[in-house]
């Protein structure tokens with residue numbers, strides 16, 4: 001963790017297991033405590049989803065939250081202002097669990113329609129937005145207006161003939177929902193907006209995003225400026241970029257922030273209290289040696 005005065009703490013082992021721990025995601029609650037989910041590979045080749053929370057400098061014992069399902073993948077986590085924790089992942093179907101106080105619900109299937117690479121965003125009051133890739137190469141959206149009690153039917157929001165994949169979702173302070181995704185084959189980054197009346201606009205291409213790219217992440221600040229980071233192909237290797245849409249609707253040119261000669265891949269994007277962007281990615285220093293990198297950018 002990085003303190004408010006800029007020092008990084010020592011690395012802390014959250015999973016504390018003898019087996020492979022992989023694919024972690026993090027969310028921070030109102031009190032500043034981080035909550036982490038990840039995939040844990042067992043000795044008999046099962047994969048389960050685990051959770052731990054840090055409070056008073058202590059990480060809770062890792063807890064298996066994926067129930068009896070033995071093959072699980074790609075968790076994501078969000079927290080509302082009541083401190084309820086919401087987690088989705090792929091376990092055949094798209095699984096969802098909620099932590100309320102100290103109690104976890106049993107996993108439920110919120111859709112069985114081909115969920116891949118899910119991402120979750122939870123608004124303050126507990127409205128939940130989930131996007132994922134469907135097998136037919138479309139980006140699909142699910143919504144819960146009531147903190148996970150009920151869910152809408154899956155809705156195709158990409159609706160393109162291209163292979164649509166790697167989506168992320170967020171909402172602004174008024175409740176407008178923004179989804180960004182990549183279209184394979186050099187067709188760039190696209191986004192769609194759900195207005196506060198619940199109606200989706202047509203997907204729009206983000207200007208200047210023509211190269212091969214993937215793994216977009218999206219954030220919106222209090223002013224309504226939109227920030228998107230992604231991995232894009234440059235000179236036959238990958239770099240990390242970000243672009244910004246200002247409040248008058250103009251997109252900036254994408255800025256290359258990794259500028260390294262080896263592969264750079266995402267993703268995590270945050271907005272710091274100062275207004276700066278925090279971006280985390282991995283660099284392939286040598287084959288099989290990926291290291292985690294971090295940068296802050298004043299947009």
Ligand SMILES: [Ca+2]
Nearest residue numbers: 137160162164
């Ligand atoms: Ca498509």
Ligand SMILES: [Ca+2]
Nearest residue numbers: 238260262264
């Ligand atoms: Ca690079």
